[in-house]
Amino acid sequence: MRWIKLLRDVKAERGRTMLMLAAVGFALFAVTAMLASYGIVTREVTRNYMSTNPASATIDVAEVTPQMLEVAKTYPGIADAEARSVVEARVKVGGEWMRMLLFVVDDFVTIRMNLFQPYSGAAAPADGAMLVEKVAAPLIGAVEGQTIIIKTPHGPETAVRVDGMVHDTTLAPAWQEQSGYGYISRATLAMLGEAPDLGELRILVPGKPTQAEVDGIAMGLAEQLKASGFDVHGVKVPPPGQHPHGGQIAISLATFLSFAVLALVLAAILVAAVLAATLARQSREIGIMKAVGARSSQIAGLYAVFLLGLGVVSLAVSVPPGLWAAGQLSLLMADTMNFTIADFTPPTWVFGVVVAAGILMPLAAAAFPILKASRITVREAISSGGTATGSPIGIVAPLLTGIGVFGVSYVLAVRNSIRRPGRLALSIAMLATAGGLFITALSVRDGWQVMAANVLTDRNYDLELTFSEPVARSVIGEALTLVSGVETAELWGYEQAALTSAGAIDLMRTYPDGGHGSFAVLGVPEDMSTLDLPVRGGRWLEPDDTNAIVLGQGRHLKAGTEIGDWVTISVEGKPSEWQVVGFVRELGGGGAYVPKATFDKLYGAAEVGKMLRIRLAPGIDRDQAIEAIEAAFNAATLPVERSAPLTMLYEALVGHVEVPVRMIVAAAVLLAAIGGLGLASMMTVNVLERTREIGIMKAIGATPALVLQIVLGEAVTIAVLSWLVAIVVAAPLILAIGQLASGMFGSALPFTLPPSALALWLAIILVIAAVASIWPALRAARLVVREALAYT
Numbered sequence: 001m002r003w004i005k006l007l008r009d010v011k012a013e014r015g016r017t018m019l020m021l022a023a024v025g026f027a028l029f030a031v032t033a034m035l036a037s038y039g040i041v042t043r044e045v046t047r048n049y050m051s052t053n054p055a056s057a058t059i060d061v062a063e064v065t066p067q068m069l070e071v072a073k074t075y076p077g078i079a080d081a082e083a084r085s086v087v088e089a090r091v092k093v094g095g096e097w098m099r100m101l102l103f104v105v106d107d108f109v110t111i112r113m114n115l116f117q118p119y120s121g122a123a124a125p126a127d128g129a130m131l132v133e134k135v136a137a138p139l140i141g142a143v144e145g146q147t148i149i150i151k152t153p154h155g156p157e158t159a160v161r162v163d164g165m166v167h168d169t170t171l172a173p174a175w176q177e178q179s180g181y182g183y184i185s186r187a188t189l190a191m192l193g194e195a196p197d198l199g200e201l202r203i204l205v206p207g208k209p210t211q212a213e214v215d216g217i218a219m220g221l222a223e224q225l226k227a228s229g230f231d232v233h234g235v236k237v238p239p240p241g242q243h244p245h246g247g248q249i250a251i252s253l254a255t256f257l258s259f260a261v262l263a264l265v266l267a268a269i270l271v272a273a274v275l276a277a278t279l280a281r282q283s284r285e286i287g288i289m290k291a292v293g294a295r296s297s298q299i300a301g302l303y304a305v306f307l308l309g310l311g312v313v314s315l316a317v318s319v320p321p322g323l324w325a326a327g328q329l330s331l332l333m334a335d336t337m338n339f340t341i342a343d344f345t346p347p348t349w350v351f352g353v354v355v356a357a358g359i360l361m362p363l364a365a366a367a368f369p370i371l372k373a374s375r376i377t378v379r380e381a382i383s384s385g386g387t388a389t390g391s392p393i394g395i396v397a398p399l400l401t402g403i404g405v406f407g408v409s410y411v412l413a414v415r416n417s418i419r420r421p422g423r424l425a426l427s428i429a430m431l432a433t434a435g436g437l438f439i440t441a442l443s444v445r446d447g448w449q450v451m452a453a454n455v456l457t458d459r460n461y462d463l464e465l466t467f468s469e470p471v472a473r474s475v476i477g478e479a480l481t482l483v484s485g486v487e488t489a490e491l492w493g494y495e496q497a498a499l500t501s502a503g504a505i506d507l508m509r510t511y512p513d514g515g516h517g518s519f520a521v522l523g524v525p526e527d528m529s530t531l532d533l534p535v536r537g538g539r540w541l542e543p544d545d546t547n548a549i550v551l552g553q554g555r556h557l558k559a560g561t562e563i564g565d566w567v568t569i570s571v572e573g574k575p576s577e578w579q580v581v582g583f584v585r586e587l588g589g590g591g592a593y594v595p596k597a598t599f600d601k602l603y604g605a606a607e608v609g610k611m612l613r614i615r616l617a618p619g620i621d622r623d624q625a626i627e628a629i630e631a632a633f634n635a636a637t638l639p640v641e642r643s644a645p646l647t648m649l650y651e652a653l654v655g656h657v658e659v660p661v662r663m664i665v666a667a668a669v670l671l672a673a674i675g676g677l678g679l680a681s682m683m684t685v686n687v688l689e690r691t692r693e694i695g696i697m698k699a700i701g702a703t704p705a706l707v708l709q710i711v712l713g714e715a716v717t718i719a720v721l722s723w724l725v726a727i728v729v730a731a732p733l734i735l736a737i738g739q740l741a742s743g744m745f746g747s748a749l750p751f752t753l754p755p756s757a758l759a760l761w762l763a764i765i766l767v768i769a770a771v772a773s774i775w776p777a778l779r780a781a782r783l784v785v786r787e788a789l790a791y792t
Contacts, residue, residue: 020310025318027267028358032322034260035353036346037329038253048169048339049243052115055202057218058512062231063197072203077217079206082113083198086512088641091140091180092149095627097643098140100180104189106198113202114170114512121164128191129163133181135338136174137165153468153639155193172244173338176655178648214240222505233572234506244511249337264357266430268365275366279373291378300374307362315358427679428722434672435726435761440733441665442757447749452653455587459646461530461613463626466494468641470608479636483628485620490530493523493599494611498570506570520591521569523599530613538563538582541595549578550593552586571603587653680772683715694780704781711780715773719765
């Protein structure tokens, strides 16, 4: 008989059943989407990167010869070796020059390492043409079949035809790096004015070697080559098997995983609250069942079976759309992080977790309400009205008196919202969790933009240029006499350096693109005025310093480096000792700062340098002035390797945080939808519980409009309270993420609670409250007095 009752309950309470089904189903949809996308992206990032057969290490040499390749291929522990080269060039975009990395390939047919996949057009470029990485194409204005203007450090401006597009998943997204990527032959390199030599010997260590193993093999080979008379400049060993933006991807994936857990928690809260209200509604029925002999275990089993069925149906309706959403989220991350999804099938463990969550989560969440209801005595059950009881007490009564000025409808709305403190707390918890994450996402974005804006204030220049070889101050000055509006032209020492020195050959943690993991030592001019980095420890360089060094935060040469320590840096195999005198906050480039006089003695010569920072006079048209400087330097045939307007550096920094922020916002919206559904469920239950009460109100003169205002006011009250709690929830999250950033960028994000984010979430939550309560409010307003008073 109890199973017949269960079926009749489902039919009679189909409204509540559908609400619970929708609540659990949407939660499982969100969990499926987040967990599946986590599993897909985790697998596909690794598959993408490893499918390119990335080089384990790169040995920089003057020129890779056949003899050198033979030595490398037969060296113990090396499975393959290949000659390649990367040339720093520039591409003209509009009136400005942008960084362009040219990957020089000896033979596009037999290439075996750091592979890239043809996307459209030719698979190999003709001499005098190039292939362009497809994500970089929009950034640099490259169109297949048309030409773009390329300039290498020693060559003239040259129009190069784009023969095709490729996809290179070993590279960071071009829009984040503000850099173009091109692929050319040695003949094309010669046409661009550079020697057609390949200066990189890339080696492959098979299996899954550790960092130490790769270091040992690469350094051993480099030492042998050097002992054989070859000109070896250094060794680059990136983290084995890790994408250049692996850290950024890991943060986004960790965000997905944490949000999946939160979605489960919210779903559990929602199920417990709705079922508790349902059991309260059926308390008299439970009492009658126990009066005729039903045991507590039988009653508990009845509702447990109901929840199992609810979970199975929820899985059936939520998993398919959840998998579709996972595919879309995975595609979004793939498009923004420059990798491809070959298989959209989630790992098996995802299905196991989702099924377990769908079946066990409703049972676990509702275990306490079920046990409580099944153990109720007959007397307690029969005497229960199954409706909300009680009234505000303690400090709440003065509050209600204080808000009486807003009208009786709002007083009743606030009173109704706090009649069930437990239910109120659950509703607020669901909405506040989503709100806290949403506010956190926008606050982190604003905090990062504030930090990135420090680039514009800490650097007092408009244009930074680096040269492929040292240039004399007199030559630069002569070229700039043709340009008006230059206020300051400051010549710096600049060299790529090793983070660690292992003998006579430099060992660097740098990827083939030469950017990620790179480290530079900069010779600071005595009269320097273009840089004002905040000192975070110790001091800045002083005029009488000799072997003093100041490090950017996060640029420690070894863990635990402190003020007063002596550190070793190495440039082109020339080690030097420096004493740390300070640390500075720095974003974007930089590295280690030393006096230029000492730098010149060790690595260069006086009155020359490889970096130039130019500050323009106020009121000068920046774009025109930079274009004129570029033209003057081209006319003087200066070997400009890179030119970077300060605004370009800012754009690159801002781009690096966009992906995690988008993921957080997307997940917060999903959680907000769960919270809104939960609010709708609870508002419906509240209205059902107060059906007779509403009938009495209407019998003594309450109009449908007044009833509507009361129900909507209750939802708005809950929304506003959840908004206040969301701010409290967001604060520690913002602080935690800000501290996490200090490990990545050397400085914690500034704590911000932007009014725009708070106002936007308030608007969103009010809309959610209105939508969630509109159906219960209309139902309450349309109740007929006779039917309401007869409701049980």
